[in-house]
Amino acid sequence: MSVRIYEADVLVIGGGATGSGVMRDLALRGINCILIDRKDLNAGASGGNHGLLHSGGRYATADAETAAECRHEGDILKRLAPECIDDCGGLFVAVDGDDEAFAAKFPEHCRVAGIPCEALSAAEAREREPALPEAILAAYAVPDATIDPFRIVLENVGHAERLNDSSYLPHMEIEGFEIIDGTVAKALCRDRRSGEAVEIRALQFINASGAWAEKVARLAGCSDVSLLYSKGTLLISNTRVTNGVVNRLRLPDDGDILVPGGTVSLLGTSSVTVDDPDGIAPTVPEVDRILAEGAAMLPVLNETRFVRAFSGVRPLLKSAGSEADGRKANRGFALFDHEDQGLSNFATVAGGKFTTFRLMAEKAGDLVAARLGNAEPCKTNLEPLPSGDALRWTEPGAAARDWYKRADPTDMVLCECEMVARSAVDTILADAPGAEDHMSLKAIALRSRIGKGACQGAFCSMRVTSHLYDRGVYDSPDGLRQMRDFVNERYKGIRPVLWGAQMPQTELAEILHCGLAGMDLAAAEEGADSK
């Protein structure tokens, strides 16, 4: 059987914030990379988070070093990637029942970490955030912001691709490495969609696979990476609940942070230690607890419509006492050069925060550049992140505004909730990272707001699938199976928030998908075939 072979200076493993950051960092130094992911961009923690660009306030009390890193990195990203960021500001608020002594120490902790922190009266806090309750014990304003984690990763990859023909290969799983005399010669991969064996030859290998970094390191024979998997669940509301970020001023717990995400808000998170980063899903008890905690800080959340819950796994570096409680683990990151494991061209960068991804990429990039004898310094702290035409559709409202402005009656809207038009989907098909690969409904959803509105894919899954058949992207019943998988995947997130308006919404989806399209019967037939 033939083996597909790729070659590059560097193979970067993991299409999250860190991996895409490394790819861009190296491309800016003139180093050619291939980025691969077992699934697609942001499949792990980079896609399963609040989208909070931390001021550092959250860690000011327990981890001043991480807090200071967050502040510094947040400033850089605000300056260089403003189109990915909503500099909405944030509040830390202690409400009735919270520890006043803990709250009183907050300004001093912020001062030590270098985080601007302004004390607000209860009235001032409510003026900023009218949804706050009457009984506020303490409130401080900090420079929290939000970041579109999908946009920035797409832009990282898109920029690297344009800079020096670095490339991105989705659905590429590492199965092993060929190591000769302490040097990794090639990565042995499999294309998870075609089943083909693939070899990627490179001079340097960077493992930036987040929660899977320990597993990937072990495939290269390295036993020095030891991670703790902390599952976090979040809820997404149908509308934006607050103007800025609202944090509960206490030791981190469930339902402490409400973060705006453009036109929606994200509430979370839980922290549950799990054995395996794969196969996680939000549960009803988690959702109940997050909501109860969140509503203590913002009672309006009791009446808020939530459209979905989702989970991510934080890849935390193990430290003393962290086994039992992920919240006690270090939120810092580490770069493993694996030289003590007997390897000279393999490195792992792990841990850290979304907010500090650029710094993680810089450190990894410095190591790789030095190993390659490349003297170019890191430029990601100076070079603004450009914006690609096909990469701007993850921002809520962007597609809608674009469509309305162009007023082209022939440009059909495929997704009504988020108003994503055919033309926007076509730019993704043509130019978004991964476009040279087969761009499925799921891949388009990742690169746009398709499936993310109130209907959670009820209508747009069918319309976009139809469009992909029209465009010749799908040419077999596989497109229908992908549509069903997409809807099933959305349902995992809908199920824990099935109350209020989301219940009739979901019944409508069932009528469409089962009653009208017979997608459930198709599933049964397929099952019968395989048995």
Added chain:
Amino acid sequence: MGAHSRGNTLDFLKVANDLLPDGASYDACVGCGICASGCPASGLFGMDPRRFINMAMLGMNEELSTTPWVWACTQCKRCAYLCPMGIDVSQLVGAARGAWATEDKPKGIVRSCAAQKLDESTSAMGLMSEDFVEIVEETLEELHENQPRFADLKVPIDKKGAKFVINQNSREPAVEPEEMAPLWKILDYVGADWTYSSKGWAAENFCMFTGDTEAWKDMVETRVDAMNALESEIWINTECGHSFFTIWQGIEKFGLTANFEAESLVTYYAQWIREGKLPVNSDWNKNNVKFTVQDPCQLVRKSIGDQAAEDLRFVVKTLVGEENFVDMQPCRSANYCCGGGGGFLQAGMASERRAYGKRKFDQVIATEADYVLTPCHNCHSQIEDVGDHFGGAYTVTHLWTLICLSLGILGPDERKYLGPDLADINLPEEE
């Protein structure tokens, strides 16, 4: 910021929270699109009701505050009637209209509202109270002279304590006063104790269409005060749709005290026929001329409900014969708006209005009816216009014309809205 502050960008989600009942906020939308598929304004200016909601959810307040679609939506509430979640887009359209700067609003609507404010008559065609009284007296004099059978017919004005006070659309006194006579004859025939009011008599409210809630309220207050002063038991709204809705809804919306019941003339036509006071029948329709009816949104879906549609059908079937009546589909509360309401007729957007009205035209054509009967002046004008524009051969007629025709009391000069086929049918005998 109030919902009707001028020239401002509204926060539509906030407006929706303020205006819409609990549980029916835009947040409840399931995106099913029933509203959009049944809205004749869908597609105009790239908009439809679902899109309006989604744009509000996406914070596209500037776009919603400036789209001319709010003048193409007739606020017919068909979307709200069908919405499984009970969401009413029309109220938000009203708020959006109100936020437009007056100079940017459609001039026809603004001018008509301004005319209404000129005088206590509240006439959009600028007829003052004394003009109205004079025109009524002159028209009555002509009637007395030309039709001796009605030589004693009386048209009371400002008769305190009359059982009914009845309003009058300005179009008749201003343009075609002879069209007032059929209604007078009917009231005379049934022996109704009625009166006009010289103040607030006009049956139109363009101020409501401008989205200026204060002006809407002023209009309704003037009229309610005038009717209260006459101490009538019942206010009967003439054959007009929105003039009923504006007062019926306005009394509740603005918390006004009305010492009278608000009723539709169609209800009384039906009642008088049932009581035998109005002995109409279809004997005159020997050629089996076919009729359909247009249910005015304002009178059926938006206010009285299907009972008004039933009364309308009872009256029409009695007049033309059951076998000569063909209903439009859909109809009653689910009827499509014709596109003449909400000020659209006066908004100067003819091509959009006709694109909207095409759906109604197709409905009418599908009935194969020769006549469309409708107790609404805006429906009347719009259905006539789209008929001319798209080449329909039907005729649009008031109910009073047909009632008098059936009774054999419709004079030759009162047949403007009949086709040549009925021009000579059942003429009054020469005396």
